[in-house]
Amino acid sequence: METKGHVYVVSMLLFFVGFQDSEARLLSISKPDPVNAAASARWLVSQNSWGVLNTVSSELGGAPFGNVVSFSDGLPNKGRGIPYFYLTTLDPTAKNALKDKRSSLTVSEYPIGTCGKKDPENPTCSKITLTGKLVLLDINSKEARFAQNALFSKHPEMEGWPKSHNFQFFKLEIEDIFLINEFGGPKPLTVDQYLHPKMNNFAFIM
Amino acid sequence: METKGHVYVVSMLLFFVGFQDSEARLLSISKPDPVNAAASARWLVSQNSWGVLNTVSSELGGAPFGNVVSFSDGLPNKGRGIPYFYLTTLDPTAKNALKDKRSSLTVSEYPIGTCGKKDPENPTCSKITLTGKLVLLDINSKEARFAQNALFSKHPEMEGWPKSHNFQFFKLEIEDIFLINEFGGPKPLTVDQYLHPKMNNFAFIM
Numbered sequence: 001m002e003t004k005g006h007v008y009v010v011s012m013l014l015f016f017v018g019f020q021d022s023e024a025r026l027l028s029i030s031k032p033d034p035v036n037a038a039a040s041a042r043w044l045v046s047q048n049s050w051g052v053l054n055t056v057s058s059e060l061g062g063a064p065f066g067n068v069v070s071f072s073d074g075l076p077n078k079g080r081g082i083p084y085f086y087l088t089t090l091d092p093t094a095k096n097a098l099k100d101k102r103s104s105l106t107v108s109e110y111p112i113g114t115c116g117k118k119d120p121e122n123p124t125c126s127k128i129t130l131t132g133k134l135v136l137l138d139i140n141s142k143e144a145r146f147a148q149n150a151l152f153s154k155h156p157e158m159e160g161w162p163k164s165h166n167f168q169f170f171k172l173e174i175e176d177i178f179l180i181n182e183f184g185g186p187k188p189l190t191v192d193q194y195l196h197p198k199m200n201n202f203a204f205i206m
Numbered sequence: 207m208e209t210k211g212h213v214y215v216v217s218m219l220l221f222f223v224g225f226q227d228s229e230a231r232l233l234s235i236s237k238p239d240p241v242n243a244a245a246s247a248r249w250l251v252s253q254n255s256w257g258v259l260n261t262v263s264s265e266l267g268g269a270p271f272g273n274v275v276s277f278s279d280g281l282p283n284k285g286r287g288i289p290y291f292y293l294t295t296l297d298p299t300a301k302n303a304l305k306d307k308r309s310s311l312t313v314s315e316y317p318i319g320t321c322g323k324k325d326p327e328n329p330t331c332s333k334i335t336l337t338g339k340l341v342l343l344d345i346n347s348k349e350a351r352f353a354q355n356a357l358f359s360k361h362p363e364m365e366g367w368p369k370s371h372n373f374q375f376f377k378l379e380i381e382d383i384f385l386i387n388e389f390g391g392p393k394p395l396t397v398d399q400y401l402h403p404k405m406n407n408f409a410f411i412m
Contacts, residue, residue: 049326050314050316050326050327051258052257052258052260052272052312052314054258054260054270054271054272055270056268056269056270057337060337060381060382061308062262062308063260063262063308063309063310063337063338063382064260064261064262064270064271064272064308064309064310065260065270065310065335065337065384066258066260066270066272066310066311066312066335067312067333067335067384068312068313068314068316068326068327068333069326069327070325070326070327086327090391092384102267102268102269102270103269103270104269104270104271104272105272106258106272106273106274107274108256108258108274110256110274110317111316111317118363119276119361119363119364120255120256120274120275120276121256121274121275121276121292121361121364122363127273127274129271129272129273131263131266131269131271132269155325155327157324157325157328158325158327175266176266176269178271178273178298185296
């Protein structure tokens, strides 16, 4: 009973905190039920700190070019779903994006460690590809400040990266979502559903 | 002295085994010196079992589409550098590749666990992108049998994947290599150097 009471108090606390913020935030780190596509997708993006960011490489004949990057969608356990990056044009990815914004970010559950002994390609070991436009943020914008806090809180060493490399903040404007988290093919999931997941079992608050 | 003697015997054994095989094989799982770009790249590809495979998505306006996949470049610790895949056209990646072969495979050292507390985007946490053509193998070819052994030995559950999904063997024909494993930008590394790495400290045998 003590445990149940504790859960109730925490739940109510999360409920009230939620009403102070108009945007959806992820407050639980427990893996959601795969049936809830939006919660599952948001959990995967929020709990992971790195993925592969794909751009179109004009130098390589228009080939799709993937690059390992760190990202963040918000403060730890307060992800908002939109991935932000800290990139330099010394690297092909940012250079490619400034020529052609078409991009995708691919993230796997496998490195989080919750897939057990499943193969990384097993459909129940979830994976997501967010496709859209990779855009540079205005350094003086409110969103750039949000991106900086989101990134530096999850990736503390970024703050010390060389100033001379001219790192800049980018975001992925999501247009399409490809999510596999169970058998049976990709889960239907719109960008709107992803950005505003329905509250269930207190994993998300609006 | 006993340890040194043991190392000598193992080294000589590897040396002689090596001359029985005309292709370069990775026999050591210890991380090579980052200065040796070819050894470092081959180690990274051989030790990893999954990555992000990129194709051009005609359904998404030609966007680069990354997908989490399992791969193998050979039997465990006997990698030959060329990544093989087991894909179904029920999935966008194989479907895309059959329309447009341009592709890349991106692999990170981070999930191997040898990056310590470094950020996944830290240049000393190595990463590689192999760019080229993703091609379907003839199921009756010797190479398809090699791919099957390479994949099923590292990914045992593949053997039980549904026959009705018509999984097929693909390989990436590598045309360009992007490797970062130290500070100072990408390491120059040709495909030939990658496929035929120089023998050093018995990590590779020819």
